[in-house]
Amino acid sequence: MKYEIDPELAPALAELKRGSADAPRPVRGDWQAVRASANAGQAYMATLSPIVTDVTTTDFATETFDGETTLLLRWYAKTGKTPGPAVVYVHGGGMLGGSVDLYDEVVAWYVAHSGIPFLSVDLRLAPEAPTSTAMAEDVYSALIWLREHAPYLGVNPGRIALMGDSGGGGPTAGAAILARDRNIPIAKQILIYPMLDDRNTTPGVIPDDLLTWGYDNNYTGWATLLGNEISTEDVSPIAAPARLTDFAGLAPAYIEVGDLDIFRDEDISYAARLARHGVPIELHVHPGAPHGFERFVPDSDIARRAMADRVRAITNI
Numbered sequence: 001m002k003y004e005i006d007p008e009l010a011p012a013l014a015e016l017k018r019g020s021a022d023a024p025r026p027v028r029g030d031w032q033a034v035r036a037s038a039n040a041g042q043a044y045m046a047t048l049s050p051i052v053t054d055v056t057t058t059d060f061a062t063e064t065f066d067g068e069t070t071l072l073l074r075w076y077a078k079t080g081k082t083p084g085p086a087v088v089y090v091h092g093g094g095m096l097g098g099s100v101d102l103y104d105e106v107v108a109w110y111v112a113h114s115g116i117p118f119l120s121v122d123l124r125l126a127p128e129a130p131t132s133t134a135m136a137e138d139v140y141s142a143l144i145w146l147r148e149h150a151p152y153l154g155v156n157p158g159r160i161a162l163m164g165d166s167g168g169g170g171p172t173a174g175a176a177i178l179a180r181d182r183n184i185p186i187a188k189q190i191l192i193y194p195m196l197d198d199r200n201t202t203p204g205v206i207p208d209d210l211l212t213w214g215y216d217n218n219y220t221g222w223a224t225l226l227g228n229e230i231s232t233e234d235v236s237p238i239a240a241p242a243r244l245t246d247f248a249g250l251a252p253a254y255i256e257v258g259d260l261d262i263f264r265d266e267d268i269s270y271a272a273r274l275a276r277h278g279v280p281i282e283l284h285v286h287p288g289a290p291h292g293f294e295r296f297v298p299d300s301d302i303a304r305r306a307m308a309d310r311v312r313a314i315t316n317i
Contacts, residue, residue, distance in 0.1 A: 003260060005210055006288030008300035013212070013290065028216040031096050031127060031224040037217075038097030045295040049105035052112035054079045057104075062145040065137045066130065072122035073142055074100050075153065076111040083117045085159035085187065085317040086150075088142050090175075092166030092292075094213065094221035095135070095195065096126045106295075113307075114314040117153070118163075119146050123171060126225035132239040135225070136174030139164075143175060143184065161188040161317045162251075166213070166263075166291065167221060169194020173241035173270070176251050186251045187317045190310070193257040193291055197242035197266040198222040199231050210260045213291040218262060242266050247277035254282045254313040256306060258289025284309060 005013055026033035060073040077083060087110075091103040100122040107120050123138035124130070131137075143162065150157040162179075164172030169191045176189040201219040208214060223230045225239065237244035253274050257267040264285065271283040286293065286302055294303035 003206055003210060004288060005260060005290065006293070006300070006302050008302065009288065009290070009293055009297050012296040013210070016212070016296065017209070026217065026220065029220055029223060031220055034094060034217050034220045035097040038093045039099075039102065042093065042098055042102040045292070046102060046105045048295065048298060049109060050298060051105075052108045055108040055111045057108075060145070060149075062141055064124070064134075065141050066134070068130065069124070071124075071138055071141060072100055073145060074104075074107075074120045074122075075117065076107050076120065077117040078111050078115050081115045081117075083154045084156050085116055085161070086146060086153070086155040087116060087118045087161045087163050087190070087314060087317070088139065088146060089118045089120045090123065090139055090162070090164030090168030090172045091120065092164070092168045093125065094167040094217060095170065095225045096167070096221050098125075098167065110310070110314060114311045116314050116317065117155070126221070129225065132226050132229065133174065133236050135171040136178060136238045139171045139175035140178045140182075143179065143186065147184070158185060159187050159317050161190055161314070162186055163190035163192070163314070164194065165192035167195045170196050170239070170241060174238040177238055177241060177244060179251070180249050188254065188313070189251045190254045190313055191256070191267070191270075192310070193261050193263050194241075194255070194267060194270075195221065195263060196240065196270055198226055198235055198240040199242075200262060200266055201231070204262065204265075206260055206262065206264075210290055211262060212296075213262060215262060242270060244273075247274050247279055250274060250277075250279050252280040254310075256284040256286070256309070258286045258291065258293050260288065260290040263291065282313065
């Protein structure tokens, strides 16, 4: 049986391919081109996001772990809701693109539909991040900031989750490992088609014409973060969580991926190893779904099911 895209997603994917047919594909290793492409794609997908009007935002800042700079932290809260749990959110972008601003609509939607406040972190990206583990450390810094400001924000520090998608999923999982190792409790890690394994750079069984994030771009993202360490034994599991061997004691995980996503196998493997070490998991693999599927056609049945599951995972923190 051959791979086929979900029928409701197929027209949008075809239109996406037509729209980019005349644009040069980023050369493997050209991080500037991949960043520009990723940011343009996120800006376009933001125009497809349903509009919400009952969410307020407030900007804060915290110092990075190395004291080199400050991170923008954006707090999203639903009007009239009294917070209890909260989520630290990490935007996607292949480790080298994206921003809090480009994810405003995404985060506001989660807050509007769950009633749970979010803290979105503008972490340092590759290649500006000073070390391979700096992205995860920046997420951890946001977690610590939220815990320290929990009384002011009305947050229960025992009910804080970490959540990230795509290139933000790796630093999210890395921060969850740091939290475990530093004895900082988190309630849950919510990983949406997370980018976890720097060794995933060779084309596999999924046809290239069904991919929305391909192997060349994946190589570029990881190589920009890791440099010459990519695919060697020197890579830290804080940077590439698929390298982790000891999963015991990590926070319960919700993991979701499409079966037309190059992250499928690494995400399923990560979930399986969590479970093998006694960590509660919820795993969803959506047939016919490429990377970022719910953002291309947000009113499709498959997107609605996925978003309903995510909201449930958030409200159950």
